[in-house]
Amino acid sequence: MRALYQSKDRIEAQLLKDYLASYHIRAVVHGEFLIGAAGELPVLPFPVLWVLEERDFERARALVEHFLAQESAVTDWQCSYCGELNERQFHQCWNCSTLRE
Ligand SMILES: [Zn+2]
Secondary structure (H helix, E strand, O other), rough: OOOEEEOOOHHHHHHHHHHHHHHOOOEEEOOOOOOOOOOOOOOOOOOEEEEOOOOHHHHHHHHHHHHHHHOOOOOOOOOOOOEEEEEOOEEOOOOOOOOOO
């Protein structure tokens, strides 16, 4: 297991985890549930995404970069499958669940 990315918030970390899962890369988010467990586990300020399989790491890193580049794009996007217009923060069509290209 290898630390891949420190996320700015839990929602982003979860989105990235789901995004990687859609490419059959297994990842877990650590840090979000540790608050309140002080004394036993270190309290991490931000959730960290971990890739379970070492062999997936380089691919996962490229996917995260791709995801973050999309996230910072300023425009809404049109679904290539159903033509629905989606807001920029979504990486999946709200109407038909097609992943953003
Ligand atoms: Zn669609």
